[in-house]
Each structure stands twice: as structure tokens, then as C-alpha cells.
Amino acid sequence: MSGTGAELILNAAEGALQIILTDDGRPLASQEWHRPERATEILAPALADMLQRLGLRPSDLRRIACVRGPGSFTGIRLVLATAAALRRAGKARLAGLDYMQALATSAVMARGMLWGGQVHVLTHARRNLVHYQPFMAYGPVIPAYATAEVRLLPLAESLEAVNAAVADRAGHEPANSRAGLPLICGSALARNALFAPLDERHDLAALPRLIQPTQEALCLLARHGDYFAADVEPLYVRPCDAVENLPELSRRQGLDGAATLAELERLLHLPPQSEC
Numbered sequence: 001m002s003g004t005g006a007e008l009i010l011n012a013a014e015g016a017l018q019i020i021l022t023d024d025g026r027p028l029a030s031q032e033w034h035r036p037e038r039a040t041e042i043l044a045p046a047l048a049d050m051l052q053r054l055g056l057r058p059s060d061l062r063r064i065a066c067v068r069g070p071g072s073f074t075g076i077r078l079v080l081a082t083a084a085a086l087r088r089a090g091k092a093r094l095a096g097l098d099y100m101q102a103l104a105t106s107a108v109m110a111r112g113m114l115w116g117g118q119v120h121v122l123t124h125a126r127r128n129l130v131h132y133q134p135f136m137a138y139g140p141v142i143p144a145y146a147t148a149e150v151r152l153l154p155l156a157e158s159l160e161a162v163n164a165a166v167a168d169r170a171g172h173e174p175a176n177s178r179a180g181l182p183l184i185c186g187s188a189l190a191r192n193a194l195f196a197p198l199d200e201r202h203d204l205a206a207l208p209r210l211i212q213p214t215q216e217a218l219c220l221l222a223r224h225g226d227y228f229a230a231d232v233e234p235l236y237v238r239p240c241d242a243v244e245n246l247p248e249l250s251r252r253q254g255l256d257g258a259a260t261l262a263e264l265e266r267l268l269h270l271p272p273q274s275e276c
Contacts, residue, residue, distance in 0.1 A: 005049045005062035008086070009222045010079045012039050013099040014123065014187055016212045019043070020061030021050055025223055028054055030215055040078055047082075052100075059090035065222035067213075068096035069235035070131050070150060071123065076234045084231045095225030096232035099123070102213035102221055104135035104144035109217055110210065113137040116198075118169055118182035119144055120162045120204075122189060125152055125238045130188040132158040134165055137179065143221050152237050155194050166204050183211040 009020040017033040029050050033042050049060060066083040069076045083094050094138070104119040117137035132153050135144040153161065156187045166182050185207040189195045198206040246264065247257030 006056055006060045007063040007065070007222065008061050008083075008092075009065045009097075009218050010043075010083060011067040011097075011102070011213060011218060012036070012043070012075030012079050013067045013069055014075070014212060017042060018213070018215065018218065019047055019050065020215055020218060021054065021056075022219060022222075026217075029220065032215075036072065036075065039075060043078060043082060055080070057090075058086055061086060061090055061092040063095070063222070063225075063227050064092045065095045065097050065218075065225050065227075066232055067099050067102060067218075069099055070125070070237040071099050073236065076236070080232050080234055085227070085230065093227035093229050093232075094232050095222065095227045096235070097218070097221045097225060098146075098150075098235065099213070100131065100133040100150050101135065101146060102120035102217050103145055103186055103210065104133075104146075105220060106214040106217040107207055107210055108135075108137045108144050109140045109214065109220070110185060110207070111180065111205070112140045112266045113183065114192070115139050115177050118165065120165065120182065120184040121188040122158055122184065122195070122233050124187045124191045128155055129153065129238065130155060130158050130186075130192075131237055132161055134161075141220070142152075143224055150235075150237055155192055155265070158188070159194060160202075170203060182205060183206045187211040 004024050007022045011018040015034060015036050017039040020030045021028045031046050032241050064083045064086055066079045067085050068080065086092055087094055103121045107119050115138055119135040121133050121136060129152055131150055133150040134147050137144055162184060169182060179217045182204040184198060185203055189206060189208040190211055202220045246260055250260040
């Protein structure tokens with residue numbers, strides 16, 4: 001049975017730009033940059049340098065796994081556009097990875113959580129809003145499984161959702177459950193004082209420092225990814241600020257706001273000219 005060959009994993013959904021190169025699942029090299037405002041100018045040169053040092057060309061890549069969101073619009077677009085360009089330059093197949101699942105899987109692996117454990121992921125979306133998604137553990141060597149869709153919630157409402165899930169679990173499982181305490185992680189914990197008391201709770205374990213996926217978790221998700229000869233669609237949960245403001249900006253330019261939104265929708269669904 002032949003191996004998967006050279007693989008690339010990319011993530012820029014939040015503050016960190018993560019670039020990982022593997023060969024048949026074996027790590028070759030990685031870089032992690034914490035300069036989100038410069039990720040656009042960093043990614044291509046950093047990747048080119050990594051490939052050159054390993055004696056690889058972009059066309060040698062056989063699989064590319066890219067985190068598709070939710071998170072920073074700029075970071076998501078950067079990663080997906082880079083993956084799309086590399087696909088056209090060679091024979092790589094692409095897989096989309098979910099950011100919330102990557103964080104949940106990181107938590108499971110960090111704590112060695114067994115089957116049935118709860119993980120709650122809360123990431124910053126915008127002021128007073130978070131992305132929230134609950135997961136269940138299948139063990140530390142299997143990706144965490146989402147038990148509900150990701151939702152955009154106000155801070156207080158997201159905390160209520162976590163409390164309700166933890167209370168429900170406590171009412172259905174014995175106190176000495178092997179799955180361990182429910183885990184909660186994500187950037188929202190570090191950015192919002194409302195979540196600070198979670199550190200003192202005895203019915204769950206808060207991981208406030210787990211604000212980005214580990215490389216091990218990203219590699220695990222990439223190994224289990226579904227790869228296709230097609231571009232990856234982004235996962236946006238909250239509305240884009242620019243799109244929300246477009247009708248008002250159009251009116252200031254003397255244009256019709258509804259017509260501008262309709263034209264944007266048409267342009268977003270045009271196929272790439274290179275593939276027409």
C-alpha cells in the first residue's frame with residue numbers, strides 16, 4: 001500500500017499562523033508565527049523556504065489540509081486561497097478542517113480524555129459574541145466529535161449553554177465516570193472576564209491557555225480528513241462586517257444598496273476564470 005506522500009497543513013483562523021509539512025503522516029517541519037497582521041506577507045515566503053530546505057517543490061505536495069473556520073475572515077481567506085493556488089500548480093487534493101474541532105481535539109489529547117467526555121469550545125467572534133460548539137471525546141487518538149452545530153452566541157448565553165450541558169451530564173453519569181470532568185477551552189476564556197470564575201469550578205476543567213490548536217491535533221485531523229480535487233469552501237459563522245456595511249456604503253456613493261448586494265452575490269458564485 002503506497003503512502004500519502006508530501007502533505008501540507010495550514011491554519012490562520014485566529015492569532016497564530018501554523019504551517020506543518022509531513023510525509024506519509026511523519027512530521028518533517030513546522031513553523032508557527034504569532035503576527036496575524038503580517039500573515040499575508042509571511043505565509044508564501046515561509047512555505048517556500050521550508051520546501052526548499054527539504055528539497056521539495058510545491059508540485060510535490062499530494063495532500064493539503066487547511067483550516068476553513070470559523071475565525072478571522074482574512075486568515076481563512078489567506079489559507080484557502082493559498083491551498084487553491086497550490087492545487088492548480090500540482091496534483092494535490094484538498095481537505096477542509098474545522099477550527100472548533102481542532103481545539104476540542106487538542107483539549108482531548110492534552111488531558112488524555114477517554115470516550116464520552118465533554119468538551120466545550122468558546123472562541124472570540126467579535127465584541128460580546130463568541131462561537132460556541134460542544135464536542136464528545138472518543139479517546140486521545142481519535143478526533144473529537146461535534147454533538148451540535150457551531151453557534152454564534154452572546155457571552156452570557158454561551159455560558160448558560162455550557163452550564164446546562166454540564167448539569168445535564170451530571171444528572172446522567174456517575175460521579176466517578178472514567179471520562180473525567182468536562183473540559184472548556186478557546187480564546188473567549190482569555191478575552192472575557194465573564195469566564196474567569198470557570199477556573200474555580202469543581203464540575204468542569206477550564207483550559208484558558210488553550211487558545212490555538214496543537215500541531216499534534218492538526219496532524220490527527222489531517223490524517224482523518226476527506227480529500228478532494230476541489231477548492232475548500234470557508235466556514236463563516238458571523239456576518240462579515242464589510243458585507244453588513246455594504247448597503248450604507250453604497251448609498252453614500254449614490255448607488256442602490258440592494259442592487260449592490262445582489263451583484264456581490266452574483267460575483268461570489270462565479271466560477272474561477274482559469275477553470276471555465
